[in-house]
Structures are given as C-alpha cells and as structure tokens.
Amino acid sequence: MDAAENGLTLRGRLAGVDREYVYPPSIFRPFSDAVEPRWMNTLGALAATPALANGAFEQGPEGWHACYRYLADEEPGYVMEVREAPGGGNALYVLTREKGLTWANDELTEFYQVVAAPARPVLRARIALAARFKSGGGYVRVHAFREDRQLFLMMFHWGEDQYHANFVPRTIGYAVHGRQQSWAYLQKLGEKREGMYWKVGAVPGEWQELTADIAALYDEAQGQEGAYAALGAEKLVVVLGAWCNAREDAVGSAWFDDIALGSAESEPVRPAFGGVPLAVGPETFQTRFGQGLVDQLARERAPRK
C-alpha cells in the first residue's frame, strides 16, 4: 500500500504469482455510518425516524439501510436493489445465493428502517418470490425496542431448511447486541416469549400481502390483552431480507413493495399472509433456525458408550 497526498494505492498479488495487481480506486465504494449504521452501533442505539419512508420504493433505496457487502462483478452472491418490478413500478429485489466456497456460511441480505413505533402498529407489505427458494428463503422481521433494549422480535418467514441455517440467528443477534450470539439465539428468544415466528406459504411469482397487526399478534401470543401497550415500545425496526444455506445451489430471493407501518384503525385488522390468517399458539415461539448445530453439538457432547 502506498500513501500519497492524493490518496492510497493498493497493490495485491496472489500467492505464487509474480505479477502485481493495482486496485483501481473505482472499485472501492464509499462507506459511511449512514450506509450501514449497524457496523458501528447496536440496533437499539439507532435513532428512529418519525415514520416509515419510501415504502413503495418509488424514490429508489432512499430512506432504507442495506447490508454493506462485497459484490462480485459477475453473479454476485448478494443482490439488494430497487428495480422495475414485475407488474410495473419500483420494488426492492433481494437475493442471497450460495457461492460454492467451502469456508462460506449460511448468509443473509437485507434492507431495513428504524421507525418511531406508532400507537397500535400495523405493518403491511407486499411480497413476491422471484423464483422458488432452495435451502433458503426470506422474511419480514420486526424488532421492538424501548430505548436500546429489545422487547421482542417477530419474524414472518418462508422457505425451507431453516434447520441448517446456523449463522442467520447469530447475525441477527449480533446486530441487536453488538457481540457474538448463540446459533440458538432465535430459539432462546422464543423460550423467553420474546421471539415470535410465523412460517408463511409464499408462492413464487405471485404478489402476496402481509397484514400484521403487531399489537394484536403480541397480545394474542402472550395471552394477555394490553400486553403490547404495557411494553412501552418506542421504536420498531422493519427488516426485509432473503437468506440461504451454504449448500449446493442454495438460494433465496424475493421482491418487496408497498411497505407501510401505520396505526390500527377502529376496525380490527385480521393478521394474515396471502389471505391465510396468522395463527397463534405454542408453535409461535418455536423455530427451526439454528437447530442443526444445536443437534450436532449435543451429539458431540453425548457420552460415548
């Protein structure tokens, strides 16, 4: 690396290759705290905006934060772009795919906003799968905070083989707490009744609507009316993402559009995805994310006979 008045020159050489490569400055994308504030802050420390902005993506990615990732020139493993949607208008396209590297982990890619919690929040979103997922899927996630303390997390997700996704829970936990968490992070939240999970049946190529009355779902899950109001939630983090495992040809990809976070009207809103009601029961607190590593470690620790 050469430092000069007009900047740095970065030179690289592959092991065993004589020729040097000078990295052109154009390949370095600028990074600032505003691009991906989670690199410098815990999720709960981020300031909330008064309202969710640009939920229809007609102003491109404005108002949204995105994962900051290395993007290969060809066939990048991660895509998070606002594009012209199937059926017209702009929508967010998110893709995570496996890159065939032996050291790679399961991965996720996401867009998010931190918003002041409306009274009795209702989240609406339209979702269309770009293609059928394979050993992967996607989600809409909502984290609720009072000051910097996470009150709960809700995840409306689709896909397959959550069992082998060990780093997805860790990545989510890291963003919340700023330090390494267990692969059983989501399950542990469920045990404390702070993690709620709905597996929904997303159909490739079809726009489907998520209607989530956050307060009603929380009250029903906790079995107590007024439970949400008693939390004093101050801000919500709305996250749109796709994940996949480190398995051959694994992929998750989806379109997101018309994201809205409002207050419940006097008429109750029935929580649903694609017209199917979101059921609440003991399974709401359970998830398979991270279970593969939980089982593997239990086997390794079991006394040999």
Ligand SMILES: [Ca+2]
């Ligand atoms: Ca749109």
